[in-house]
Amino acid sequence: MFRKITLKNIENLLAFLTLFTDTEAQLYNIETEPLTLDPYCYSKEFNKFITSVYQENFVIDFDWPAWQNEAEHLVKNPELLIVADILTLQKLLTTHIRKERFCSGHLAAMIKNGHFLAIFHRLQAIHAALMLEKSDxxxxxxxxxxxxxxxxxxxxxxxxxxxxxxxxxxxxxxxxxxxxxxxxxxxxxxxxxxxxxxxxxxxxxxxxxxxxxxxxxxxxxxxxxxxxxxxxxxxxxxxxxxxxxxxxxxxxxxxxxxxxxxxxxxxxxxxxxxxxxxxxxxxxxxxxxxxxxxxxxxxxxxxxxxxxxxxxxxx
Structure with missing residues (x-):
């Protein structure tokens, strides 16, 4: 189901851009507890980003399995995101978060290959266009x-x-x-x-x-x-x-x-x-x-x- 995205939603998500542009941004916290089954967990800042994806209406209900091939196509060809609309970005973010549940480290891989940065760049462009539309x-x-x-x-x-x-x-x-x-x-x-x-x-x-x-x-x-x-x-x-x-x-x-x-x-x-x-x-x-x-x-x-x-x- 499509969820309406406002300028404020986009602005709140763009606040996390430095997580993907700052080379010193921390993705993981390393736990020292020897009994921890998964010693690498996401940092507090990155967990806030994941929470924000939900809160800002970027996680939606749709036929996820049927869209997997399209998602993979966009991951392999990030240049196509230059014309992506908001609904496509919602589907992509939803896909990545859902895949993370089944494959730990998926989000980290999408960050490493620059895919999340491409999504943020498209969000920046959409935000700028919407700001201009507010004028006559x-x-x-x-x-x-x-x-x-x-x-x-x-x-x-x-x-x-x-x-x-x-x-x-x-x-x-x-x-x-x-x-x-x-x-x-x-x-x-x-x-x-x-x-x-x-x-x-x-x-x-x-x-x-x-x-x-x-x-x-x-x-x-x-x-x-x-x-x-x-x-x-x-x-x-x-x-x-x-x-x-x-x-x-x-x-x-x-x-x-x-x-x-x-x-x-x-x-x-x-x-x-x-x-x-x-x-x-x-x-x-x-x-x-x-x-x-x-x-x-x-x-x-x-x-x-x-x-x-x-x-x-x-x-």
């Missing part, structure tokens, strides 16, 4: 739906196009570039050879091959030299040119990595502000693209982007 500004509400942030593997996202932070040669490399080439297969490299490279700030497009995305848009970000050599404008052009190319190919959903913030050394906060500003400007002036996803590798990058997106949506 339809433009803000629409903008929040069009820009979202995801922490995970960009190669696994089921979008029309993913953007590759490429080298000038377009022949692959490390980081996101290497991951995309490995996931797409050798056909991607073969097509890239026909493009004869790409200038910094420009963008070129190829097929996605073995990726879930139909297209890969390759753009070359600037190397950071202190900020006085036009790095900001070159990075902005990466986003503008990628979005323009997406529009030309009738791409509706597109995912960007944090371009230039890896080995190229562009400061993360500065880069995120440029990325969000350029995407926001494009979405305000074009109707073709329905959703832009900023994909982050680290928790610090995710926090930076989610804050930036919310600031733009509320401005």
């Amino acid at each position: 500004n339809h433009g803000k509400r629409n903008m929040m739906k069009q820009m979202s942030v995801f922490q995970g593997d960009i190669t696994q996202l089921p979008v029309d196009a993913i953007v590759n932070a490429a080298k000038n040669s377009l022949l692959g490399g490390g980081g996101v570039d290497g991951a995309i080439h490995r996931a797409a297969g050798p056909e991607l490299l073969a097509e890239c050879r026909q493009l004869h490279g790409c200038a910094t700030g420009e963008a070129k497009i190829t097929k996605g091959y073995k990726l879930k995305a139909k297209w890969v848009i390759h753009t070359v970000g600037p190397v950071w030299h202190g900020g006085n050599q036009g790095e900001d404008e070159m990075l902005a052009r990466c986003y503008r040119n990628s979005l323009t190319l997406a529009e030309q190919y009738q791409i509706k959903t597109i995912a960007f990595p944090a371009i230039s913030t890896g080995v190229y050394g562009f400061p993360l906060e500065r880069a995120s502000k440029i990325a969000i500003a350029e995407v926001n400007k494009f979405l305000n002036n074009h109707q073709s693209i329905e959703q832009v996803i900023f994909v982050c590798f680290s928790q610090s990058a995710y926090d930076c982007y989610i804050t930036g997106v919310q600031e733009v949506a509320e401005s």
Whole structure:
């Protein structure tokens, strides 16, 4: 049976986010009593979280056995949670708590593999959207739906196009570039050879091959030299040119990595502000693209982007 979730319910559950982001958060208490059959029990803080899942209406009655395959699918593919609704999150949390009763340590496994963090990230996005819906500004509400942030593997996202932070040669490399080439297969490299490279700030497009995305848009970000050599404008052009190319190919959903913030050394906060500003400007002036996803590798990058997106949506 569906139980209504309010903003307060979500806020109360989000209060436990640090349990999944703080590396020093304590999951277990270790009992010293030698006769204890199960020496590892959950900490007081984590038990409070489990209690809160019940109290905030996230445990519901439904056909649990019939939904097990769907739950496993979402665990193996956390990127799908980016579009999950509240009912799906209720079912997932209910499933995990019920499985814990039959398999001690299940919740710990879901924390270790990052699944609970993915659930919390989706709750954060839903909370932000609901907060904006409380205002009567339809433009803000629409903008929040069009820009979202995801922490995970960009190669696994089921979008029309993913953007590759490429080298000038377009022949692959490390980081996101290497991951995309490995996931797409050798056909991607073969097509890239026909493009004869790409200038910094420009963008070129190829097929996605073995990726879930139909297209890969390759753009070359600037190397950071202190900020006085036009790095900001070159990075902005990466986003503008990628979005323009997406529009030309009738791409509706597109995912960007944090371009230039890896080995190229562009400061993360500065880069995120440029990325969000350029995407926001494009979405305000074009109707073709329905959703832009900023994909982050680290928790610090995710926090930076989610804050930036919310600031733009509320401005």
